[in-house]
Amino acid sequence: MLSLSEMEWQTTQWRVWEGGHLLDGSPDPPHGLDGEPGRDRFGRTVPDVFDPGSEIANLSIFGYDPVRYYTGRGPLEAASMGVNLSAVDIAFRCNLVTLKLRGSEMVMEDFSAGHITDGEAEKIIVDLNKEMGTDEVQFYAGVSYRHLMVLKNGAGRFSNLEQLKLTPPHDIIGKENSSVSSASGGTCADAHARGISRFLQESSDQSCR
Secondary structure: OOOOOHHHHHHHHHHHHHHOOHHHHOOOOOOOOOOOOOOOOOOOOOOOOOOOOHHHHHHHHOOOOHHHHOOOHHHHHHHHHOOOOOOOOEEEEEEOOEEEEEOOEEEEEEOOOOOOOHHHHHHHHHHHHHHHOOOOEEEEEEEOOEEEEEEOOHHHHOOOHHHEEEOOHHHOEOOEOOOEEEOOOOOHHHHHHHHHHHHHHHHHHHHOO
16 A cells, blocks of 8 residues: 555654645655556554554545544444434444354354345344334444444433443454453443443344344
8 A cells, every 4th residue: 555654654644634645745656646657655554542444544544633533433434324423422333244153152254244235234224223223222224234323312321431342343253242342340331331232132133033
């Protein structure tokens, strides 16, 4: 990927944030952009405080400082779908996945539900919203396996949600499906983690009907 060298990244990142995107600071064009060969360079698109992820890297490339602007995949998904969020709504990325029972453990076999089609996925999300949607929880159909759940006034009704650790499904392929935990230990965030885990189980039960 064309970007900046490590040294150039360290010296130019703040200038890039203010007026453009990461490629603005690159001294050379990519191969073929102007008909002449360029030079490939490497850059750090994911700040040290984040786990590596495409959503973080993409924000960096397009000039948005992840430390300032990143709050999760959910709000990005909402923006791409045209779903308006209030300042106190909480948006969760909602993936359709494939789970498989191995012995006594339910493991994550596939993070994309077999690359489910848009039409098939929309039927599932619509049915899920009918069964589990409320005035406070709404599901929105997106593209393939990528969808959205919005917790209305979630920030006002729940505290310490920032202490929840939500594991992306693609990080636990072949592992037990335990994607929600708390980084706090013994606080109400633990109760929220258990509640979300129950909610995930209920949604799985609904999808199997």
